[in-house]
Amino acid sequence: MTEWREYLTSDTLICSGQLCASGTRVLVTNILDSLAEGATRDQILRSYPSLRPEHIDAALAYAAELAHEESLLPLVEA
Numbered sequence: 001m002t003e004w005r006e007y008l009t010s011d012t013l014i015c016s017g018q019l020c021a022s023g024t025r026v027l028v029t030n031i032l033d034s035l036a037e038g039a040t041r042d043q044i045l046r047s048y049p050s051l052r053p054e055h056i057d058a059a060l061a062y063a064a065e066l067a068h069e070e071s072l073l074p075l076v077e078a
Helices: 028-036 041-047 053-072
Strands: none
Touching (some): 028 053, 041 053
């Protein structure tokens, strides 16, 4: 699995500290939203020319890690 920390960064001076693809202002949430909406990797890379394929892999690895953490701390049912 891709080590997402190599390709994603958070800097308070860039996008108010939200997690972005390193070297860009592309938010990880935008990458994940695009994938969830059915966009292909090529479509995402065309939409965000500053992205590299590694950034998409890193965004997915980040989301997978969050999902694993959620399984350790399950959502509380209302």
